[in-house]
Amino acid sequence: MQKELEISGKNIEDAIEKGLQELNCSKEDVEIKVLDEGTKGLFGLMGAKPARVHLTVKDKNRKEEPKKEEPKREIDFDLACKNAKEYVEKIVSMMNINVTDIKVNHDDETVNIDVATDSGSLLIGRSGQSLNALEYVVQLMLNTNPSTRAKVTIDTENYRQKQQDRLKTIANKAIEYVKRTKKIYRFDPMSAKDRKFIHKYFKNIGGFDTFSEGEGAMRKVGVKLSIDKN
Numbered sequence: 001m002q003k004e005l006e007i008s009g010k011n012i013e014d015a016i017e018k019g020l021q022e023l024n025c026s027k028e029d030v031e032i033k034v035l036d037e038g039t040k041g042l043f044g045l046m047g048a049k050p051a052r053v054h055l056t057v058k059d060k061n062r063k064e065e066p067k068k069e070e071p072k073r074e075i076d077f078d079l080a081c082k083n084a085k086e087y088v089e090k091i092v093s094m095m096n097i098n099v100t101d102i103k104v105n106h107d108d109e110t111v112n113i114d115v116a117t118d119s120g121s122l123l124i125g126r127s128g129q130s131l132n133a134l135e136y137v138v139q140l141m142l143n144t145n146p147s148t149r150a151k152v153t154i155d156t157e158n159y160r161q162k163q164q165d166r167l168k169t170i171a172n173k174a175i176e177y178v179k180r181t182k183k184i185y186r187f188d189p190m191s192a193k194d195r196k197f198i199h200k201y202f203k204n205i206g207g208f209d210t211f212s213e214g215e216g217a218m219r220k221v222g223v224k225l226s227i228d229k230n
Helices: 012-023 077-094 120-124 126-143 159-181 192-205
Strands: 004-009 030-036 051-057 099-106 110-117 151-155 208-213 220-225
Touching: 004 012, 012 030, 012 051, 077 099, 077 110, 077 126, 110 120, 120 126, 126 151, 126 159, 126 192, 151 159, 159 192, 159 220, 192 208, 192 220
Parallel strands: 110 151
Antiparallel strands: 004 051, 030 051, 099 110, 208 220
């Protein structure tokens, strides 16, 4: 039986799933090391790079050694905030969108940017695609400097919170459907950010299993009742 494997996929989730199938194991039976998170390419069009992971089948007879705590990476948040604001200003100006104000702050992990503009719908784009693309590009630019590799969120007109509220509404409808019919509910295709929110929402609720299926812009989330393993 093969004990370890390095494999690539369109994203980390896809690579892990392929590896588990090849090793004929469940996720609990392997140690996973992410070698490369991959990139979607600029606006999903250019420079895409696959994600790579290394899977090792756990030795059930070997006692696991306590994990050593990795030193916390130091981030210069003042510099990250300053650079992120400059990047947003330059990119948005290239989109011919008039910005009236940009507010930047940070918490322990994330640089939060709120853009005030008279063209909010244009900045947001269809289903938040333009806003997500802007956030993705700014993230890539910050990542070029190890001291500014903070997570980034970009918002305008409180779109992120409104979108989360919408996702919670359709998630609750899915809960009622799955409970009533005992069938799988499949959401409409959505962005990676929205899929991540849905997965986390159901995980916090408990009693449901979620999965992703489809490719590219047609990738969607499915939800079903959890199978009691006890």
